Amino acid sequence: MRNHYILVDRQPELCNELELWDTWMDVYKDEQAVGADLLVDSAAKVLTYFVGIDQNLDVGKPILFETQVRGGEFDGYIRRYYSFEDAEKGHQEVIDMIYHLNE
Numbered sequence: 001m002r003n004h005y006i007l008v009d010r011q012p013e014l015c016n017e018l019e020l021w022d023t024w025m026d027v028y029k030d031e032q033a034v035g036a037d038l039l040v041d042s043a044a045k046v047l048t049y050f051v052g053i054d055q056n057l058d059v060g061k062p063i064l065f066e067t068q069v070r071g072g073e074f075d076g077y078i079r080r081y082y083s084f085e086d087a088e089k090g091h092q093e094v095i096d097m098i099y100h101l102n103e
Contacts, residue, residue: 003054005064007031010084012050012064025052034065034084035091040098044072048091055080067094074098 004021005012007028015021025032035048047068054062065087069077079094081087 003058003062005050005052005054005062007050007084012062012083021052034087035067035095038095040072040095044074044098045070046091046094046098048087048094050084050087065090067091069094069098072098073101 001016004015004018006015006021006024007013015024032050032052033048034050035046038046040046047070049066051064051066054064055066056063061082063080063082065081065084067079067081067087067090069075074094074097077094079090081090
């Protein structure tokens with residue numbers, strides 16, 4: 001079973017009590033968003049959020065944040081991060097990447 005996490009003051013904390021984790025993920029949906037869901041151009045939307053389950057399959061440092069692009073030329077593009085701060089930075093980098101493509 002992969003490790004589950006919740007966010008406490010923007011820091012991931014291990015939470016393998018699945019009922020508590022599930023409740024936290026449901027109640028604190030707004031805290032899971034790292035960057036605003038942003039429509040970058042008429043076709044592309046950038047979403048960055050806390051995943052809550054280690055995407056690194058519990059090998060090494062947990063990967064708990066993800067940026068996705070939906071629509072446009074980068075549709076399906078995904079970038080993953082270890083920390084809230086990295087996710088914030090990566091969110092902006094993906095937005096900039098799409099803007100520069102459209103210049």
